[in-house]
Amino acid sequence: MTDLTKLTLAEARDKLKAKEITSSELTGAYIKEMEGARALNAYVLETAEKAAEMAKASDARLQKGEGGPLEGIPLGIKDLFCTEGVRTTACSHILDGFTPTYESTVTSQLWRDGAVMLGKLNNDEFAMGSSNETSYYGAVTNPWKGKGEDKALVPGGSSGGSSAAVAARTALAATATDTGGSIRQPAAFTGTVGIKPTYGRCSRWGIVAFASSLDQAGPITRTVKDAAIMLKSMSGHDPKDSTSVNQPVPDFEKALTGDIKGLKVGIPREYRVEGMPEEIEKLWAQGIDWLKAAGAEIVDVSLPHTKYALPAYYIVAPAEASSNLARYDGVRYGLRVEGNDITDMYEKTRAAGFGAEVKRRVLIGTYVLSAGYYDAYYIKAQKIRTLIAQDFKQAYEKVDVLLTPTAPSDAFGIGEKTDDPLSMYLNDVFTVTVNLAGLPGISLPAGLSTRGLPLGLQLIGRAFDEETLLRTAGVLEEAAGFNAEPDAWWRA
């Protein structure tokens, strides 16, 4: 690893502005790391040439003392974000060769601010998964391994390429998306920071849709400060997404004051689930102590409908997915398998183009939306969502932020949970409530498991109060002092 890839995003930004380093040097170092880490399968498309060109243009701007907030910073982009002229497939066979003629709003804002694209990152097919194993391009391997183990572990999902790339230092930061935990759980599994902002904070325009009422973009980074910097560039109102909220974007970096004296932190008792490993309990208790020591007041709160969040999610998300994925029919883009007539062509194309998990969810969604079942399933689930949102509202009358574990375990092995969809779904037990209520949540690395793998803590904030979330996360990060790194076994 070169010294350049040791820098955080904030440090690199400052050195670029001070002309101590150039983007071409920094980007060159990352291209080398990216190309040397193919064993991880984090990238599904490398765009080294484009990166070198963008870095050169950034250097020209930096030389003149110009340049945006992310000028010259090399990023990886999750393959769910449409990138103009650069293949975008959501890691599905059905989008084979799809090359957008437009740019997603979020990525266009990153380029507006001067960032450099290294390539497209692997994810679960259409973001449906918690381990990055459903990708058409194959699983991503977590850079981390258990102490004395050689077993390949998952990097979490669906943003597994993003989390692995940032953890292995093959991208300075990455974009990601989160529908049920897809930013926060991979961050927890790889010792990185991931923030899912409030629903409506980032435009969804140009991001391949999974479940539209839950999907949100956000960054995966090495530090809380880096997350604040990335989030500012990614956020903002976009008339092209009618659910994007027209509110000013705060300077999130300024929120990191390190001062949480008097802050009220809620500990939801329902998150103490049966069978939770003792080391997760311990880490949670440690987090409580850190916040107390920093002057926060700890308050016991109840979110009584927590246990219904996952089953409600597995109605709402597949229902919306079955509707969103209706567009993949072999006519407008991607794969086409010829048939005897048009219906036969649709059915054969979708049978060949979708993987097993996507089919499962489309079929569940079709079932719960079909005649006679809509009220019993979809409307019922949307009512449960109201109750879950009310739980949070009541909690926030007493507290400013909530602290929970991010995931119920450390990273598991590739292939360990693929035979049992339900056990895979349980990964999202602590994260999915946040999507259903539309709130912001952040995961940060807080310690290592007994196997030597990263564990994350999650903070959940009030809607549009990412500032308190980041401020509290900054304090936890400082207290945890997490600086462990995986051994670079993947380097070619």
Add this chain to the structure above:
Amino acid sequence: MSVDQNTVRHIARLARIAVTDEEVAPLAKELSSILDWVEQLGEVNTDNVEPMASVENLALPMREDVVTDGNIQDQVTKNAPGADDGFFAVPKVVE
């Protein structure tokens, strides 16, 4: 089992996904286990609860009803597996 094999064939047809005979039985089992698991929502009394329509209860914004885009037929059909003369080409639909 809440979903039998005929139901799998029916919803696969609705979803326009071809399923083979070998796929039907395992799918029926998987879908049933997921649907049986979500049945626990029945425990919750939701009689006077409004279904959640949006996160922040914001009214959808209105905009001027004007053309803001267009004349990009080449871009629209650029990724189509079958495109002809600016149109999407599909198998014959009308006999």
